[in-house]
Amino acid sequence: MSAINADPAELQKFSELAHRWWDPASEFKPLHDINPLRLGWINGKADLLDKTVLDVGCGGGILAESMASAGARVTGIDLSEKALSVARLHLFESGLSVDYRLISAEDLAEEMPAHFDVVTCMEMLEHVPDPASTIAACARLVKPGGHVFFSTLNRNLKAYVQAIIGAEYVLNMLPRGTHEYAKFIKPSELSRHCRNAGLDTHELIGLSYNPLSRVYSLGRDTDVNYLLHTRRA
Structure with a gap:
């Protein structure tokens, strides 16, 4: 078993909120709002039907369940026991099938290398001590030619103002302290980590988020939140 690539304070923070994961009016409202966009983009690139899919850092299972509903065979992994308990409990309500496991991406990569058609790692890299380690594990987990999807936050003044000052302190969209600016990742840095991992x-x-219309959209503006589609060579 490898050393756990996780920040105990981050795990504690999300564990304390776990019971609210499936409340669309809770602190997790942004995840509920952006999930149709994430799912549609991923499905458009990888066609999830009958695919073997891994969701790394699945939390309470919002994306994992939606990929299962699109016809994928989904495994979700996380290091928060409380979040996984909530995810498993919600399966009784949704009637979907997802295999939830308490394991790190690094350890699962040792156990199941080159096993998955698709790997997703969304809104997680900015919360771990060593994002390059997580990216390398995702690359080992996917089959050659398979798809790996990441999403995270850019590191610049605009991202700081919108994602921390705006979202956490002005609009109260997220709990204060959700994000730490120093852990934000520039697209060039993420791309370099991916290349180094063979992706x-x-x-x-x-x-992007429009605070007036309160609508999220996908587009060219990668200044704050962005998503990256990669494939294993």
């Missing part, structure tokens, strides 16, 4: 980058796309 070819295919598309970089931005995720």
Whole structure:
């Protein structure tokens, strides 16, 4: 078993909120709002039907369940027992099938190398001590030619103002302290980590929020939130 690539304070923070994961009016409202966009983009690139899919850092299972509903055979992994308990409990309500496991991406990569058609790692890299380690594990987990999807936050003044000052302190969209600016990752840095792990980058796309219309959209603006589609060579 490898050393756990996780920040205990981060795990504690999300564990304390775990019971609210499936409340669309809770602190997790942004995840509920952006999930149709994430799912549609991933499905458009990888066609999830009958695919073997891994969701790394699945939390309470919002994306994992939606990929299962699109016809994928989904495994979700996380290091928060409380979040996984909530995810498993919600399966009784949704009637979907997802295999949830308490294990790190690094350890699962040792156990199941080159096993998955698709790997997703969304809104997680900015919360771990060593994102390059997580990226390398995702690359080992996917089959040659398979798809790996990441999403995270850019590191610049605009991202700091919108994602921390705006979202956490002004609009109260997220609990204060959700994000730490120093852990934000520039697209060039993420792309470099991916190349080093043997992943070819295919598309970089931005995720934007309009505070007036309260609507999220995908587009060219990668200044704050962005998603990256890669494939294993």
